Amino acid sequence: MRGGHLQVRDIEKVFVTSRKVTQALEPTSLEVRPGEFVSLVGPSGCGKSTLLYIVAGLEDASGGEVRLDGRVVSEPGPDRGMVFQNYTLFPWLTVLDNARFARGLRANALPYDLSEEEVWRRVERVGSLLECMGLRDFLNAYPRELSGGMKQRVAIARALANEPAVLLMDEPFGALDAQTREEMQELVLLVREYWNTTILFVTHDVDEAVFLSDRIIVMSPRPGRIRAEITVDLPTPRTVDDKLSPQFLALKREIVGMLHEGRDTTGARAGILRRMFGTADAAPPPTSDAGG
Amino acid sequence: MAADAHVVEQPRIAAPKTSTPRPRVRWFAPRRDIPERAYGGLAVASFVGALLGWLWVSHQGFANPVFMPTPERVWQAALSFLSEGDLWNDVQVSFLRVTAGFLLSAALAIPLGVIIGAFKIGEGLLQPFTEFVRYIPVPALIPLMMVLFGIGEMPKVMLIFVGTFFQLVLMVAEEIRRVPYDLVQVGYTLGARRREILLRILWPAALPGVFDALRLCNGWAWTYLVVAELVAANEGLGYRILKFSRFLQTPKIFVYLILLGVIGLSLDLIFRRFNRAAFAWAATDRR
Numbered sequence: 001m002r003g004g005h006l007q008v009r010d011i012e013k014v015f016v017t018s019r020k021v022t023q024a025l026e027p028t029s030l031e032v033r034p035g036e037f038v039s040l041v042g043p044s045g046c047g048k049s050t051l052l053y054i055v056a057g058l059e060d061a062s063g064g065e066v067r068l069d070g071r072v073v074s075e076p077g078p079d080r081g082m083v084f085q086n087y088t089l090f091p092w093l094t095v096l097d098n099a100r101f102a103r104g105l106r107a108n109a110l111p112y113d114l115s116e117e118e119v120w121r122r123v124e125r126v127g128s129l130l131e132c133m134g135l136r137d138f139l140n141a142y143p144r145e146l147s148g149g150m151k152q153r154v155a156i157a158r159a160l161a162n163e164p165a166v167l168l169m170d171e172p173f174g175a176l177d178a179q180t181r182e183e184m185q186e187l188v189l190l191v192r193e194y195w196n197t198t199i200l201f202v203t204h205d206v207d208e209a210v211f212l213s214d215r216i217i218v219m220s221p222r223p224g225r226i227r228a229e230i231t232v233d234l235p236t237p238r239t240v241d242d243k244l245s246p247q248f249l250a251l252k253r254e255i256v257g258m259l260h261e262g263r264d265t266t267g268a269r270a271g272i273l274r275r276m277f278g279t280a281d282a283a284p285p286p287t288s289d290a291g292g
Numbered sequence: 293m294a295a296d297a298h299v300v301e302q303p304r305i306a307a308p309k310t311s312t313p314r315p316r317v318r319w320f321a322p323r324r325d326i327p328e329r330a331y332g333g334l335a336v337a338s339f340v341g342a343l344l345g346w347l348w349v350s351h352q353g354f355a356n357p358v359f360m361p362t363p364e365r366v367w368q369a370a371l372s373f374l375s376e377g378d379l380w381n382d383v384q385v386s387f388l389r390v391t392a393g394f395l396l397s398a399a400l401a402i403p404l405g406v407i408i409g410a411f412k413i414g415e416g417l418l419q420p421f422t423e424f425v426r427y428i429p430v431p432a433l434i435p436l437m438m439v440l441f442g443i444g445e446m447p448k449v450m451l452i453f454v455g456t457f458f459q460l461v462l463m464v465a466e467e468i469r470r471v472p473y474d475l476v477q478v479g480y481t482l483g484a485r486r487r488e489i490l491l492r493i494l495w496p497a498a499l500p501g502v503f504d505a506l507r508l509c510n511g512w513a514w515t516y517l518v519v520a521e522l523v524a525a526n527e528g529l530g531y532r533i534l535k536f537s538r539f540l541q542t543p544k545i546f547v548y549l550i551l552l553g554v555i556g557l558s559l560d561l562i563f564r565r566f567n568r569a570a571f572a573w574a575a576t577d578r579r
Contacts, residue, residue: 056477056481057480058477058480058481076477076480076481077480077481077483078481078482078483080481081481081482082477082478082481084474084477084478086472086474088472088474088475088477088478090475090478090493090496090497091497091573091574092496092497092499092571092573092574093573101482102482102483104492105482105483105484105485105488105492106485106488107483107484107485108482108483142572142573143573144573144575158482159481159482162482162483168481
């Protein structure tokens with residue numbers, strides 16, 4: 001399968017209320033080439049999620065256009081699959097039925113002229129995807145019986161089972177604990193190697209972005225805009241151990257540095273506390289909370 | 293592993309020798325669970341307690357036995373109904389009236405509620421008006437019902453219908469609105485059309501809540517039944533209670549009241565059982 005070619009041209013988002021006009025996203029352009037993994041990184045309020053929702057067609061842009069393989073898209077559709085931050089499984093369906101939910105929709109009905117092998121290939125892909133995600137023993141389980149990591153694996157399988165041209169991911173691992181998150185990152189890289197779908201990924205975790213991406217777009221807030229574009233030239237395939245390599249750390253330092261610009265460096269915050277409580281040294285030692 | 297070198301050896305504390313560790317029950321902590329058996333015991337105790345209280349009050353003599361019959365006399369009255377035919381007939385007639393009004397109400401309220409809950413256009417058009425009608429006291433409609441539908445079965449069924457319909461519409465709409473919007477968005481990105489969003493996402497997601505609304509509504513239907521039968525009827529549970537009161541037959545009134553309670557509780561339990569069996573996926577910690 002070949003990934004889609006995503007072009008975003010001058011997309012902007014303006015919120016108009018009776019009081020004021022807020023520019024959430026300045027006119028922004030970017031391109032994700034077929035099979036490429038691009039991350040949007042930035043602090044909250046930088047418009048990265050807004051941009052993703054506009055690409056998905058779930059939110060209207062105030063200007064500009066999104067093209068997928070040259071075709072303008074403005075409504076949501078099965079060609080742009082999405083994985084959300086919250087576990088958005090359908091609670092009344094089992095794991096298997098969640099994963100093949102899209103198959104039952106009219107928009108995805110398999111055409112009649114499809115060869116029998118092709119039909120079987122597509123059906124079996126759902127099964128092997130779930131198996132590779134370690135969900136083989138949970139096919140008939142309901143979402144409430146699953147852990148957070150498992151739910152998110154089902155959500156990814158459900159989106160991929162639809163064979164979208166682009167996979168959009170909105171901080172998909174934000175609610176997971178650190179170990180599970182690393183596991184999921186490796187899984188995404190593994191699946192991507194074979195699936196080769198185009199991925200646009202939103203995160204505020206720089207580590208995650210560097211580890212997963214071919215290219216990182218750093219955004220900054222108020223108004224939301226692209227601040228820099230960084231190509232990640234780390235060798236592939238990557239493993240979690242690569243997160244300690246000098247190149248990885250150099251890239252991370254560069255991006256973190258950009259994100260830290262405009263932060264309080266004068267110690268003004270510390271000054272407030274010092275006036276209130278005296279010097280930090282004078283503060284009583286933290287009481288040890290043994291056995292807590 | 294190299295990391296082991298940093299692990300500080302913890303002094304081993306011998307486990308205290310207890311035969312079976314018994315979990316501590318916090319009886320008076322808000323929202324904490326208590327053992328299943330204790331819960332059942334309390335439920336039984338409340339009924340037994342009510343019966344004992346009744347025995348005591350009715351035997352003490354400070355209540356006029358005409359108004360407060362003893363449980364024994366009520367029991368005798370109940371036994372006497374077994375030989376007479378009225379009781380069974382009353383139950384059947386009343387049950388049919390409630391069921392007819394309730395089913396009619398459900399059949400119309402559910403689709404309308406789904407429309408109000410799913411479409412803002414429907415909400416704007418129908419919700420404020422429904423809220424308005426909902427606040428008209430149902431007994432105030434009895435004269436109108438009699439003018440419109442005469443004095444047969446129709447006005448009684450319609451009163452139950454009117455009493456439950458407007459409530460149910462709003463409750464169903466609320467259940468649809470409570471479905472997380474995330475699920476709708478996922479549906480769109482998987483390729484669902486609007487119709488499919490409605491029928492394959494909003495409806496199944498709201499279904500357990502809708503059934504719970506039906507359960508509550510069935511309880512109200514029984515309330516309005518008695519109201520309807522108090523006015524113009526010649527059979528039925530509510531009618532019979534009114535007739536007994538004219539002749540000061542309080543033991544018989546008590547039999548009918550207890551019967552109404554038993555019917556209501558049974559229906560409630562059936563609804564709950566069904567809900568739990570059909571919607572296992574939505575199981576929560578609520579009892």
